[in-house]
Amino acid sequence: MIDPADLPALHASYGGLWLRDDGQTRALAKGQAIARAAETPVLLLNAPLAGQRLGYPELNGLDLLELWAFVHPARFLVPTAKGLAQALDLAPPIDEADIPALLQQATAVLLDRLGAADWAEREGGWTAAQSLHRLRWPWAPLVAPRIAKPREAERWLFSRLPEWDEAAPRPAPRTIAMEGDAVLAQLDRLTGTTAETRPGQRAYAAAAIDVFRPRRHRDQPNMLLAEAGTGIGKTLGYLAPASLWAAQAQGTVWISTYTKALQRQLDRESLRLFPDPATAAKRVVVRKGRENYLCLLNLEDALQGGFSGRAAILAQLVARWAAYSKDGDMVGGDLPGWLPTLFRRNGSTALTDRRGECIYAGCPHYRKCFIERAARASADADIVIANHALVMINAARGRETGQRPQRIVFDEGHHLFDAADSTFSVALSGQEAIELRRWIIGPEGGSRGRRRGLAARLSDLASYDEEGGNAIRAASEAARALPADEWLKRIVAGEPFGPLEELLAAVRGTVYARAADTGEADAGYGLETELAEPDGTLVEAAQEAALALDALLRPLSRLSGRLEAVIEDAPDWLDGAARARIEGAVVSLSWRRDLLSAWLGLLARIGGPADPDFVDWLAVDRIEGREFDIGIHRHWLDPTRPLAQTVLAPAQGVLVTSATLRGGGEWDNAEKRSGAVHLPRGAERFEAASPFDYPGRAEVLIVTDIKRGDIAALSGAYARLIEAAGGGTLGLFTAIRRLRAVHARIADRLARSGLPLYAQHVDPIDTGTLVDIFRDDPRSSLLGTDALRDGVDVPGHSLRLVVMEGVPWSKPTVLHAARKLAGGGNAYDDRLIRARLAQAFGRLIRRTEDRGCFVILSAAMPSRLLSAFPPGTPIRRLTLDEAIITVSAQAHRDSLGGVLPLGHQGSESGNADLERE
Structure with missing residues (x-):
């Protein structure tokens, strides 16, 4: 060998x-x-x-x-x-x-x-x-x-995986009343007898009890908005009453997060509740969307020749992982985040269910499916760790009504508005429409894969029920009006085929015509324009497209009715597997019917009156000038309205919590962005300030001599600041193009000084792994965008300097302009910016002994936004050279183990007016 x-x-x-x-x-x-x-x-x-x-x-x-x-x-x-x-x-x-x-x-x-x-x-x-x-x-x-x-x-992998078992529905939770002493005793058990007592954490746990008391009003849940500063220990603060309630009431508490990083952290913290890993696996379940899990049928296809070359090697390594995985989660679970990136374009996306292909009980691996196992395990769990999107989608689509969350903790609650905005929006685009066509018709022409259309998935129904078979055939025929393969090429060439492609061509023409007036068409970025004053071509195309969509909706509705009738009739061939498959088809049809109805409502807007509850616009999506989608978009002006109606109101108790819940503003901001303002009685409030010594251990430096748009100066500033800090720097950007430009200019220079530099959107590494590398090496630095501004937990010496390229202003989109107008103009913008600054600053100090500097490379930082930072935090406006001296002095103190405060004579409070006229 x-x-x-x-x-x-x-x-x-x-x-x-x-x-x-x-x-x-x-x-x-x-x-x-x-x-x-x-x-x-x-x-x-x-x-x-x-x-x-x-x-x-x-x-x-x-x-x-x-x-x-x-x-x-x-x-x-x-x-x-x-x-x-x-x-x-x-x-x-x-x-x-x-x-x-x-x-x-x-x-x-x-x-x-x-x-x-x-x-x-x-x-x-x-x-x-x-x-x-x-x-x-x-x-x-x-x-x-x-x-x-x-x-x-x-044994082959698929014979080694365990099967899940059917179980009787869990009874409704018992009605109990928890005592404060019992909750605090549970908190003591979780934190340990040697842990330092945190008054803020104990007050937080006591306040959270109200969420788990019997509901007081029939028209809304017991709801608490809780802002708990970094270091309070809010995770164990809400786990104490949640776990105690789950044990005594025999019910399930859903803990919803926005980032995968917090999901992983909560999963680790669950071992405090159940030290035995086997018990923890049963009592605490992590739930995500279907697209996160390995699809065993896709894997089998890949192992049996569906993949070739390097992709086939990846499939074999994923199969090795699947045999030892805790839950089959490929995105943020125990699959190494770096593994798919080793195979470049031959990644892992084809091994997950990203295209709605699941055939449910028709799959030979159904009883071993990771997705189905997680769904069933969550019914009997004490704690379900999910994400905002999954909680909202299940509520909106009516999935798993028997498991609809009744006690919910929304951690990272400052992201509820954004999650709701995404969940309750509608897009009639080429990409969305062709996916619907493929789901109905199945593979066409030379397309490969195991995608099956309605006729193949429901062939036994078609042979049993003539009316159902006719509906399937009618739907398949009507779906041919939807965009087909290479639709974008035909539209760009001016040769659209069918009413939906004609509509998208009209949308594209309108967008480019209006962009020509502004000079944006040649910039290479995505283009959009408000859906107002449409021309005759667009109105006529919308009417023809609406007729085509209505012709598709009608047979799908008839098919849903026939499937429900078959379940009621229970024919001889309807065994357990067939029943489960038809029930899955009913659910899939239901939300696609809802999608078609939403599209029809959107098309009715073209040429008709505007709906004040919505913001509608036309868009051409581009990356560096290359088009990849065209569509019509609709978002709620206030997405917390459907959030309150479909998620909050039906629940028994809801806790919305975050370290920056108010976003550096007042409580009314938290009320509006959490949906509490739409409940009849609003919500209770709790606040606990961070115990950290921000005045002594942090400083905000506003650099005044970097000219906006000067990439050379910006790059030099980043390089010099990282060198002064000796690494340990998180650099935040609002534009990927500037991030790449800065990285290209400074990476070699820093490497020669022994300071590794990593960058999101540059290095072929997933974001989670980049953070792991950054956390592990105190001399490394990391550049990134919004994904690194939230949910990154790097305590200790590995993160001692945060540098923002400038004030994180909002992009001037159609949607933002409408919400700004409705939300109070500049005051609305200021609330958003303060929230982003507060979240970014929160990356800096994660535990008592941390210290560091927060640098903003912009002279245009308005004083009115400085309230985003904790009270008393020293804030100075100074030149880059002065900032270098300050950062270098801090690095020297850290190397000596010094504990001198970062504040300097002449520093001013974060609430002081520092504007220099």
Whole structure:
């Protein structure tokens, strides 16, 4: 067998290139490194990232991340040299030149584990190695000989997965009254006897009890808005009454988040409730949308030849993971976030149910389905950890009525408005319409895949019920009026086919005609225009499209009626599996009928009166000038109205909580953006300020000498600030284009100083993994956009400087303009900006001993927005050179372990008027 020490190892970074071969490590030029990697397989760590650093994106080799995914599927790993060393108990590299030697050592350790008697993930390994050898996986010649062939044939993955069982519906929760002393005792059990007592946390837990008391009014829930500053410990604060109520009432509490990071954190915290992992898995269930989970039927198709090349290798590694996964969650679960990115475009999206293809009980793996298992487990769980979108969609579509959440905790409650805005919106676009066509008709022409149309999914109904069969055929025929494959090419070429494509062509023509007046058409960004004063061509096209959609809606409605009748008649062929499949079809038909009805309402607006409750506009979606969709959009002017009606009002108790719930404003802002304003009696309020010493441990620096739009100056400012801090910097941008421009200018410079720089939308790494890398290396820095402004928890020395490129003004969209007009003009804008600033500042101080600077590179920072920062936080306006001195002095104090306050003489309070005229 090959000795790992004989394999050459290559490390590529912005700081240089190093190759270890024949026991020697030497630096290489780019051309030499590319030539060596092309002529013989070399050991690498994250081949796509190394290829990007080399300027050779097709770089391949022996990627240790792929080997890790085979040897230890479903185990966490920070995908860096340091992370790999820590996971394997090896000495971490001192500098980058030591990394190639580490790669050789790590390879030896991982390969040796394949022959170890205590290799925990042995089952299925031999079979997977043989399959990967046939697929020419680069690691296969080293892996396969080291795995002993089992005495008995290994079972296939699908026979090893456990089945879920049907269970009787859970009774309604008991009506109980919890005592405050009992809740505080539960809090003490969760925090531990040695934990420091937090008065704010105890007050928070006591206030949350009201959400779990019997509902007082028939027309609204017991609702509490609770702003708990960072460091209060609100997670355990609401888990204490929630877990106690669930145990005593025998009911389920839904905890809803906005970010996957908080979902993972809550899942970890559940071990405080149930220290035994097996018990925790039953009592605490994580729920997400279907598109997050591995579809076993898609995986089977991929393993049996549906994928080829690198994508087939990914499918085999995902199958290894599926056998050991906790819940089959591919997005934010225990599948390493970096794994799909190793396969570039041959990613994992085809392995999830992203296109509404699920055939429910018609699937051979239905009783082992991860999605169905999670749905059933949540019915008997004490705590269900979900997300805002899932809670709202289930309520809006009437799914799982027996499990409709009655006690809900909306954590990250400041995002409720945005989640509702997305959930209750409507878009009649080319992409949405062609998906509906495919769902009804199935595969057409040369299209591949297992997509099945209505006729194939309900063939037994068509043979049993003549009226149902006629409805299926009528729907399939009417669906041909929807856009077909290559619809966008035809529209761009001026050759639309069918009434819906004619409508989209008219929309495109209107958008471009109006954009020409503003000069936006050549900017390369997406284009939009208000749906007002439509011309005759657009009105006529809308009328023809409405007739086509109505012709489709009618047979779908008849089909729904026939399916419901079949369930009632219970014919001989309707066994349990068939019943479940038809019930699934009824649900799918229901929400697609709702979609068609919403489209018809939107088309009625064209040429008709405007509805004051909605904002309608036309859009052409583009990326760098390339069109990818065209459509008509409708959003609620106030999306918390349907939120209050469909989600809040039917519940028994609702807690909406966040560290920045008011967004740096007044309580009426929280009332409006949570939906409480639409309930007859509003909501109770609770507030607990953060216990952190912001005046002594944080400082806001507003840099006044960076000219807006000067990319060179902006880049220089970021580089100098990161160097002054010695890394540990989170850089936030409002535009991807500027982020990329700054990264391109400063990455090499920082790497030469030993300061790694990572960037969202640049590095071929998912956002969650980027944060893991940033958290693990105190000298690294991370650039990103809105996704990094919220939900990023990096306590300690790894994050000591936050830099914003400027004031995060809202984009001047049609929707924003309408809401600004209705919400009080500039005051509406100010509330949004304060909320964003408060959220960004909240990334800086996450625990008592943290300290840091928050820098805004904009002289145009209005004083009226400074109330976004905690009271007493020092705020100074100064030049870049002065900011560099301040940041450098802080870094020096940290290196000495000093505890001097960050405030300086002359600093002014965050509430003071600092505007310089």
